[in-house]
Amino acid sequence: MKVLKFGGTSVGKPERMHSVAQLITADQDAKIVVLSALSGTTNSLVEIAQSLADGNKAQAKQQIDKLEAHYRSFCEALVKTDAARAEAKAIVDEHFEFLNIILKISFNEALNKDILAQGELLSTKLFTVYLQEAGIKAVLLPALDFMSIDEFEEPEIPRIKTRLTALIDQQKSEHIFITQGYICRNAKGEVDNLKRGGSDYSASLIGAAIQASEIQIWTDIDGMHNNDPRVVKKTFPIDQLSFDEAAELAYFGAKILHPASIWPAQHFNIPVKLLNTMQPEAKGTIITELPNGNGVKAVAAKDGIIAIKIKSSRMLLAYGFLRKIFEVFEKYRTPIDMITTSEVAVSITIDSTAHLEQILKELQPFGTVELDHHQTIVSIVGNEVAATPSIIQKLFDSIAEIPVRMISYGGSRHNISILVAAQYKDKTLQVLNKGLFNLE
Ligand SMILES: Nc1ncnc2c1ncn2[C@@H]1O[C@H](COP(=O)(O)OP(=O)(O)O)[C@@H](O)[C@H]1O
Numbered sequence: 001m002k003v004l005k006f007g008g009t010s011v012g013k014p015e016r017m018h019s020v021a022q023l024i025t026a027d028q029d030a031k032i033v034v035l036s037a038l039s040g041t042t043n044s045l046v047e048i049a050q051s052l053a054d055g056n057k058a059q060a061k062q063q064i065d066k067l068e069a070h071y072r073s074f075c076e077a078l079v080k081t082d083a084a085r086a087e088a089k090a091i092v093d094e095h096f097e098f099l100n101i102i103l104k105i106s107f108n109e110a111l112n113k114d115i116l117a118q119g120e121l122l123s124t125k126l127f128t129v130y131l132q133e134a135g136i137k138a139v140l141l142p143a144l145d146f147m148s149i150d151e152f153e154e155p156e157i158p159r160i161k162t163r164l165t166a167l168i169d170q171q172k173s174e175h176i177f178i179t180q181g182y183i184c185r186n187a188k189g190e191v192d193n194l195k196r197g198g199s200d201y202s203a204s205l206i207g208a209a210i211q212a213s214e215i216q217i218w219t220d221i222d223g224m225h226n227n228d229p230r231v232v233k234k235t236f237p238i239d240q241l242s243f244d245e246a247a248e249l250a251y252f253g254a255k256i257l258h259p260a261s262i263w264p265a266q267h268f269n270i271p272v273k274l275l276n277t278m279q280p281e282a283k284g285t286i287i288t289e290l291p292n293g294n295g296v297k298a299v300a301a302k303d304g305i306i307a308i309k310i311k312s313s314r315m316l317l318a319y320g321f322l323r324k325i326f327e328v329f330e331k332y333r334t335p336i337d338m339i340t341t342s343e344v345a346v347s348i349t350i351d352s353t354a355h356l357e358q359i360l361k362e363l364q365p366f367g368t369v370e371l372d373h374h375q376t377i378v379s380i381v382g383n384e385v386a387a388t389p390s391i392i393q394k395l396f397d398s399i400a401e402i403p404v405r406m407i408s409y410g411g412s413r414h415n416i417s418i419l420v421a422a423q424y425k426d427k428t429l430q431v432l433n434k435g436l437f438n439l440e
């Protein structure tokens, strides 16, 4: 069985949904099709939830009405028969009735998650109505019946496997299953999600749970490119990446993949293909266990980084200092991305401000604490990149004019990372495109 995931841009217009239907029926293979919300919907739902959190019900109502109008016209173009239009209308009625009801009740975090789930529920139901109208047999598998995370927000793969296999076994004669990406249930049984962009993660978890033969991530670009196409002019798709290379790129900002989406596939050695819905014949990128050579494959940038420097003469010749500092981050479940040390100071980067205040308070006794917001990690990724001598030379030549805050070299054989102030991100990606790939 294969898993095919279609992102927001691949289902964001009625004609795109029609193309997705063609793609999933191009062969007779059994498949689970994972859909995101229509592009822009989750952002709108976040805005609605924010208005409600701010107590601004009038604004929330306006935002709900605007989104509803969008869905009404989407349905008009998606399906043509009276029966299908009536079904689509009933779905839109149901979900917007829900959004209108929550205007009347007091807002809380569980409700927030319920709001955010509406996008994937709508897209999958509407797509199923279209498939039915087009005479394509498919079964809708509700993700909330099988996808779950534990109290640490970690996916429960064995449980997902048991529940999903049972659902599929009940319908053995079917070969196209549709489900929602992104949404899941948490340890309390409430509706939750796998964080923004999480449909890729859903696809990978489903692939791992059913030991799929392949996971396909269909998006609006022909695979992983060597650099961020939103920032540099000339980029090219990479034919093949190893799981390690892809994981580094996803984690360090290549938006095409959710940061956590590689490990489930890697654990079960399931190939992942990145493909373009708008150009299905393009080769895309295949991600498999082994790399197909050494050296730089791509550059990526991760925004929203905070650098924390702890300076203390007590660190001089002392042991146990770093452990005490790390324990503070562990206590607040805040992962550290980069770390550099000298005899009297340690610099650390994090990407979450959730517990920043408490962390800073607990770091104060260790020395002088300095903070830099608005930083970006730029990562140079490729198998054995750190062991390829010419690369470090080219890297330093390229960034000669860029003020660099931190450099991490040697932590991973596949990654060299530098930290720059966010205002230098674009320039850094551009000079690296020239210096490492000889492209503008
Ligand atoms: N290195 C990269 N290679 C390919 N795409 C990238 C890269 N870095 C950023 N992107 C962006 O990722 C986008 C696809 O991801 P996303 O918008 O999440 O798609 P989807 O809606 O299909 O999930 C592309 O349109 C592209 O602009």
Ligand SMILES: N[C@@H](CC(=O)OP(=O)(O)O)C(=O)O
Binding pocket: 006, 007, 008, 009, 036, 037, 039, 042, 043, 119, 181, 182, 195, 196, 197, 198, 199, 200
């Ligand atoms: N709809 C969710 C989940 C997702 O993965 O979307 P996309 O596949 O369009 O990145 C989001 O916007 O975060």
